[in-house]
Structure formats: C-alpha cells, structure tokens
Amino acid sequence: MMDPEYDPNAENPYECFMCGTAIEARNNPDSCPNCGGEMRNRLIPVE
Incomplete structure (x- = not known):
C-alpha cells in the first residue's frame, strides 16, 4: 500500500x-x- 503524495498547498476535506x-x-x-x-x-482515519 502506498501513501498518497503530500501537497502542502492542496485543499483538504474537513x-x-x-x-x-x-x-x-x-x-x-x-x-x-x-x-x-x-x-x-x-483524509485521516478516526480510531
């Protein structure tokens, strides 16, 4: 499994x-x- 590329300028869903x-x-x-x-x-799983 590969981690997605991190782009600090990209908008993330909250x-x-x-x-x-x-x-x-x-x-x-x-x-x-x-x-x-x-x-x-x-994008960050809730545990």
Missing part, C-alpha cells in the same frame, strides 16, 4: 463532528463555520 458540515480548506479550521463544533480532516 468535516464537523457535531453537525456534519463538510468544507475544503488548506489549513485546519479551528471550528465549524455553522455550529462552532470541532472539525476533522476526512
């Missing part, structure tokens, strides 16, 4: 843990723009 809002951003957003909940990078 999703809110509380309301499920999905956005694309270059940097990890501090909080959800809709509800203020915690955002996670969807």
Whole structure:
C-alpha cells in the first residue's frame, strides 16, 4: 500500500463532528463555520 503524495498547498476535506458540515480548506479550521463544533480532516482515519 502506498501513501498518497503530500501537497502542502492542496485543499483538504474537513468535516464537523457535531453537525456534519463538510468544507475544503488548506489549513485546519479551528471550528465549524455553522455550529462552532470541532472539525476533522476526512483524509485521516478516526480510531
């Protein structure tokens, strides 16, 4: 299994843990723009 290429300038998909809002951003957003909940990078698996 190969790791995907890392591009620091690429936008990544982020999703809110509380309301499920999905956005694309270059940097990890501090909080959800809709509800203020915690955002996670969807490319990183949740354990």
